[in-house]
Amino acid sequence: MKNLKGALIFGQSGGPTSVINASAAGVFTEALKNKNITAVxxxxxxxxxxxxxxxxxxxxxxKKELMLLKNTPSSALGSVRYKLKSAEVDETDYxxxxxxxxxxxxxxxxxxGGNDSMDTCNKISKYLIKNGYDxxxxxxxxxxxxxxxxxxxxxxxxxxxxxxxxxIMELSLDARVYDKGQITIIEIMGRNAGWLAAxxxxxxxxxxGADLIYLPEIPFCLDKFLKDVKRVTEANNGKCIVAVSExxxxxxxxxxxxxxxxxxxxxxxxxxxxxxxxxxxLADFASKNFNMKVRGIELSLMQRCGAHLxxxxxxxxxxxxxxxxxxxxxxxxxxxxxxxxxxxxKGYKCTVxxxxxxxAANTEKTVPLEWIINxxxxxxxxxxxxxxxxxxxxSKAPLEDGLPRFAKLKKILA
Amino acid sequence: MKNLKGALIFGQSGGPTSVINASAAGVFTEALKNKNITAVxxxxxxxxxxxxxxxxxxxxxxKKELMLLKNTPSSALGSVRYKLKSAEVDETDYxxxxxxxxxxxxxxxxxxGGNDSMDTCNKISKYLIKNGYDxxxxxxxxxxxxxxxxxxxxxxxxxxxxxxxxxIMELSLDARVYDKGQITIIEIMGRNAGWLAAxxxxxxxxxxGADLIYLPEIPFCLDKFLKDVKRVTEANNGKCIVAVSExxxxxxxxxxxxxxxxxxxxxxxxxxxxxxxxxxxLADFASKNFNMKVRGIELSLMQRCGAHLxxxxxxxxxxxxxxxxxxxxxxxxxxxxxxxxxxxxKGYKCTVxxxxxxxAANTEKTVPLEWIINxxxxxxxxxxxxxxxxxxxxSKAPLEDGLPRFAKLKKILA
Numbered sequence: 068m069k070n071l072k073g074a075l076i077f078g079q080s081g082g083p084t085s086v087i088n089a090s091a092a093g094v095f096t097e098a099l100k101n102k103n104i105t106a107v108x109x110x111x112x113x114x115x116x117x118x119x120x121x122x123x124x125x126x127x128x129x130k131k132e133l134m135l136l137k138n139t140p141s142s143a144l145g146s147v148r149y150k151l152k153s154a155e156v157d158e159t160d161y162x163x164x165x166x167x168x169x170x171x172x173x174x175x176x177x178x179x180g181g182n183d184s185m186d187t188c189n190k191i192s193k194y195l196i197k198n199g200y201d202x203x204x205x206x207x208x209x210x211x212x213x214x215x216x217x218x219x220x221x222x223x224x225x226x227x228x229x230x231x232x233x234x235i236m237e238l239s240l241d242a243r244v245y246d247k248g249q250i251t252i253i254e255i256m257g258r259n260a261g262w263l264a265a266x267x268x269x270x271x272x273x274x275x276g277a278d279l280i281y282l283p284e285i286p287f288c289l290d291k292f293l294k295d296v297k298r299v300t301e302a303n304n305g306k307c308i309v310a311v312s313e314x315x316x317x318x319x320x321x322x323x324x325x326x327x328x329x330x331x332x333x334x335x336x337x338x339x340x341x342x343x344x345x346x347x348x349l350a351d352f353a354s355k356n357f358n359m360k361v362r363g364i365e366l367s368l369m370q371r372c373g374a375h376l377x378x379x380x381x382x383x384x385x386x387x388x389x390x391x392x393x394x395x396x397x398x399x400x401x402x403x404x405x406x407x408x409x410x411x412x413k414g415y416k417c418t419v420x421x422x423x424x425x426x427a428a429n430t431e432k433t434v435p436l437e438w439i440i441n442x443x444x445x446x447x448x449x450x451x452x453x454x455x456x457x458x459x460x461x462s463k464a465p466l467e468d469g470l471p472r473f474a475k476l477k478k479i480l481a
Numbered sequence: 482m483k484n485l486k487g488a489l490i491f492g493q494s495g496g497p498t499s500v501i502n503a504s505a506a507g508v509f510t511e512a513l514k515n516k517n518i519t520a521v522x523x524x525x526x527x528x529x530x531x532x533x534x535x536x537x538x539x540x541x542x543x544k545k546e547l548m549l550l551k552n553t554p555s556s557a558l559g560s561v562r563y564k565l566k567s568a569e570v571d572e573t574d575y576x577x578x579x580x581x582x583x584x585x586x587x588x589x590x591x592x593x594g595g596n597d598s599m600d601t602c603n604k605i606s607k608y609l610i611k612n613g614y615d616x617x618x619x620x621x622x623x624x625x626x627x628x629x630x631x632x633x634x635x636x637x638x639x640x641x642x643x644x645x646x647x648x649i650m651e652l653s654l655d656a657r658v659y660d661k662g663q664i665t666i667i668e669i670m671g672r673n674a675g676w677l678a679a680x681x682x683x684x685x686x687x688x689x690g691a692d693l694i695y696l697p698e699i700p701f702c703l704d705k706f707l708k709d710v711k712r713v714t715e716a717n718n719g720k721c722i723v724a725v726s727e728x729x730x731x732x733x734x735x736x737x738x739x740x741x742x743x744x745x746x747x748x749x750x751x752x753x754x755x756x757x758x759x760x761x762x763l764a765d766f767a768s769k770n771f772n773m774k775v776r777g778i779e780l781s782l783m784q785r786c787g788a789h790l791x792x793x794x795x796x797x798x799x800x801x802x803x804x805x806x807x808x809x810x811x812x813x814x815x816x817x818x819x820x821x822x823x824x825x826x827k828g829y830k831c832t833v834x835x836x837x838x839x840x841a842a843n844t845e846k847t848v849p850l851e852w853i854i855n856x857x858x859x860x861x862x863x864x865x866x867x868x869x870x871x872x873x874x875x876s877k878a879p880l881e882d883g884l885p886r887f888a889k890l891k892k893i894l895a
Contacts, residue, residue: 083654083655083658111660112659112660115660139654140651140654140655141651141654141655141657141658142658145658145659145660146658146659147659147660148659229883229884232884233789233884233885234783234787236884236885236887237554237555237783237786237787237788237789237885238782238783238786240497240553240554240555240786240887241497241554241555241782241785241786242782243555244497244555244556244559244560245526245559245560245561245562246525246526246529246559246561269882269884270884272882272884273881273882273884273885273886273887274889275887347761362781362782364779364781364782364783365778365779365781367776367778367779368652368655368656368776368778369648369651369652369778369783371655372651372652372654372655373648373651374651375647375651375789375790376789378883455882455883458883458884459882459883460883461880466875467687468683468686468687468869468873469643469792469869469872469873469874470643470646470647470650470683470684470686470687470872471647471650471687472687473650473654473687473689475688
């Protein structure tokens with residue numbers, strides 16, 4: 068536990084979220100008032116900004132703009148998907164990072180991301196320790212996918228879940244207006260974890276949800292899908308709303324989007340890739356089997372950048388995670404990630420704790436199988452109890468001319 | 482001008498919007514307190530509900546739920562796309578409508594929809610006049626496409642424009658986070674009118690908009706599209722955000738979505754229809770011509786049902802249009818449509834007027850060509866001045882459990 072004096076670098080990594088900048092706001096505002104932190108830098112495009120020595124001097128930004136980051140979606144500093152090789156295999160990047168850290172006297176390094184980014188964070192942390200360079204390294208969690216191990220949930224998930232549930236309520240009303248059959252297939256993000264797709268069930272609670280919810284935790288069978296849809300349309304005046312995770316796979320582990328794409332390729336013999344994603348592919352597949360309108364809808368990037376529907380709980384927790392990183396690092400903690408521990412009895416309570424960053428690296432946390440019910444087509448009340456507190460409240464950018472006023476950073480290089 | 486005493490039927494027709502139910506709320510709340518109106522019916526699925534005698538007794542609904550309709554998206558009564566044949570060609574439907582009107586002593590008939598629906602409204606009105614049946618018929622305008630002739634704008638447009646502009650601001654931030662080229666193609670509704678696609682320019686005003694905006698008013702050329710995108714990516718660090726109307730056509734009047742689909746069909750010789758819509762097709766086309774990531778995004782149904790982003794101006798005007806229909810009809814007006822006349826000098830002012838419903842039937846109002854600039858890739862400040870007042874303010878459903886509380890109707894048949 069070393070109390071260090073020096074500069075801080077904060078980087079954003081991986082797919083952006085509605086609240087990743089709220090964590091940045093937490094880091095920057097807290098760091099700028101800490102006397103042990105001599106300079107506050109934002110790395111352009113995550114670790115790439117360190118390697119390229121593209122560091123923004125955050126002390127040059129207006130305080131008001133830094134607070135507006137709380138409600139500005141996407142990664143304001145720029146993001147990156149860059150996986151560091153193991154230092155044993157190739158030390159080049161590490162040598163460069165250490166060189167930059169020494170040049171700017173960097174004694175605090177925070178990295179904001181999901182499990183891949185925590186791998187980066189862990190590798191840098193271990194390399195610095197091994198090389199005797201004092202620098203407190205803290206991971207700040209972030210991912211809409213909610214698949215990070217060791218934390219009750221991740222900043223970014225609550226807002227995406229609120230976007231998905233609200234949008235499915237609206238789509239569910241829209242997709243049922245005509246007096247004839249219609250199948251609507253809504254594709255939701257989440258890679259190999261079904262947390263986001265499961266959020267469709269929050270809309271069900273309000274009576275305007277999805278009839279079928281498919282998560283990647285359960286093998287997806289195209290024949291069973293047809294039977295499920297048939298059952299619902301027959302019981303439901305020809306209407307069926309399906310929420311499906313982009314990451315559903317067949318029993319052999321092949322992504323269904325690829326299975327459908329390959330089936331089409333085999334058919335036309337030209338090897339064309341299928342246009343659109345899973346929802347388009349499933350809609351095409353269903354339309355060949357049902358004599359009614361089938362519409363595929365992809366919630367696409369909107370679900371992860373829809374800051375106008377951010378959850379206040381999520382925004383505040385993301386900010387807190389950033390603040391906490393500064394507080395614990397300046398108290399001498401290193402090689403850790405900020406995690407949430409939550410209690411849902413007698414009201415929702417969330418506290419921040421620390422965990423070894425190595426534990427969060429590269430591990431995927433998926434939806435408990437016992438929460439998946441109705442023969443793999445729905446999630447249980449347990450999920451609703453888990454997710455509902457995370458979508459509460461509203462927090463969004465002030466409006467100017469009826470549109471959000473997002474943060475404007477000067478981004479002055481150090 | 483006849484002041485009649487009798488029942489009222491209100492029907493919703495065509496594609497739903499975020500605020501079509503706000504007009505319903507205006508009609509129902511105003512009609513239920515008018516002593517000349519002896520019964521208030523909502524027709525299930527528009528004119529089909531009249532033909533099938535499926536009429537909901539709106540007096541049985543809770544007043545609180547009727548007011549919640551103001552912020553409930555989609556058509557609460559159910560909608561329909563049903564084009565009445567000319568009475569000269571086939572009188573069957575008209576005879577049935579008159580029969581139902583007589584049975585329920587219907588003296589007020591209001592129909593809420595776009596230009597196709599105003600055609601229905603006009604035909605029924607003229608038939609009733611011709612057959613000497615006293616019934617005041619009023620059209621209530623509605624369409625996200627904003628293509629209705631004779632009114633400054635249509636209820637539904639402002640909220641969809643606000644959704645589109647806000648979403649494009651968020652997408653624009655998200656699509657620019659990585660330090661490498663990326664082309665993002667966003668498909669927007671509007672059929673043959675570019676009002677909705679033009680709304681992307683409201684996001685530009687805020688500095689987070691689209692680099693290229695293509696409207697259906699100008700012929701779309703795939704080669705020029707590639708040149709436009711090339712120019713933008715070269716000037717813009719490899720990034721390009723495109724907003725394109727679903728209705729863009731080539732110089733011969735063929736929809737580009739079909740042109741791309743036919744090109745693929747010709748290529749694979751199997752006549753497969755293209756999956757996904759225009760954005761997927763254009764993304765596929767662009768990805769063959771640019772060595773960078775290309776993503777197609779369809780705003781799909783979300784843009785017309787995103788009531789959580791409704792404009793307060795739009796909600797109030799939609800409500801007013803419904804209220805006005807009742808007030809003018811009970812004052813003896815018939816065969817008219819409620820239209821908006823607006824002034825934008827010294828602040829925005831909107832007043833309601835009446836126009837012969839025949840004038841609104843089947844006419845499409847498109848974006849003035851002089852508002853389309855930069856060689857057909859942008860809209861001018863004139864459009865912004867026109868549209869900006871329409872997206873002002875917020876009006877949405879109260880939240881329960883962090884999610885919207887939409888109206889719950891009992892729908893008790895008369």
